[in-house]
Amino acid sequence: MKKGLLWIGIIGIIISNIGNYLYYQSQQLEHPIFLKHFYSHSFYQNDEYSFPFFYLTNKANPKKIKYIVADNVAAYPNNQTTQDLVSNTSDIHPVDEYNHQYLLSDYISFSYDSIPFDEDGTWSFQEISVYFTDGDYITTDIGKVVFKDKMENDNSEAIDFTISESNSDGLGKFKGYTTESLQIEKIETLLDEKLKNDIDLRINGQKVSLSNNEEIGSANLKEDDLIEIQWKIDSLSNAFEVELYLIGTTETGKPFVTPTFVSSQPTIDQKKVNELIKEGDKQ
Known part of the structure; x- marks a missing residue:
């Protein structure tokens, strides 16, 4: 009787361990999952700029980016060392941590000389091939990245932005003053169609649309008037670093284009991680 109970207990432990192992395996990623x-x-000549790329990777075997290829252009992480190239787990500094995964980010550097700008002065990509330090690689949808050859004579000093604020709730604002009387006619980005449903934008309380074809209307400002632009990002699981171009005409009839930035790092919880894993399994 006692031996029977003992065997039942042993079998129960084995079944439990098998169940735990199968669950653990089901929570592991076959490959890292990149966020959108x-x-x-906008690039000046000889300019170099770095963007953070965020991805989920298993805690058990975290992967680090060796380099990426976008539209036949190779780009590398900032401050990459020889140790980074030979070690897959050195210097793991997660942005966030979950049950079985880390959220990591690597700043990938692009230089003006390496960018094959199109005839319209832009270059964009939505898919990248990522090569990791352990020899693995994947090709994945990244969202959308657009670079532009810097516009000349844009009279960017028409508005002087002095304060910028943002928080983890997707809310932010920047304030500035006009350097002369002017009218803001519209706001454009290089990602108008991608962002028109993701960013709520207001100038001095007036809602505006991110559209090349839609004018703001009456946004007339005098010299030294305060201008406050508020923004709200709905997709908190995505990463944003977007130039906004305020386009208009000064009182003297001179056109201007003043750039400013909307920036937001992704915020995701365990529930969102689980959703991303399920979406990845279907692909």
Whole structure:
């Protein structure tokens, strides 16, 4: 009788361990999952700029980026060392931590000389191939990244932005003053269609649309008037670093284009991680 109970207990432990192992395996990623990124940036000649790319990777075997390839252009992490190239787990500094995964980020650097700008002065990509330090690689949708050859004579000093604020709730604002009397006619980005449903934008309380074809209306400002632009991002699990171009005409009839930035790092919880894992399993 006692031996029977003992065997029942042993079998129960084995079944439990098998169940735990199968559950653990079901929570492991076959490959890292990259979040969606929406980035735009204007480049001067000889300019170099870095963007953070966020991805989920298993705690048990975290992967680090060796380099990426986008539209035949290779780009590398900032401050990459020889140790980074030979070690897969050195210097793991997670942005966040979950039950079985880390959220990591690597700043990937792009230089003006390496960018194959199109005839319209832009270059964009939505898919990248990622090569990891352990020899693994994946090709994945990244969202959308757009670069632009810097516009000349844009009279960017028409508005002087002095204060910028943002928080983890997707809310932010920037304030500035006009340097002369002017009218803001519209706001554009290089990602208008991608962002028109993600960003709620207001100028001095007036809601505006991110559209190349829609004018703001009456946004007339005198010299030294305060201008406050408020923004709210709905997709908190995405990464944003987007240039906004305020376009208009000064009182003297001179056109201007003043750039400013909307920036937000992704915020995800365990529930969102589970959703991303399920979505990845279906692909």
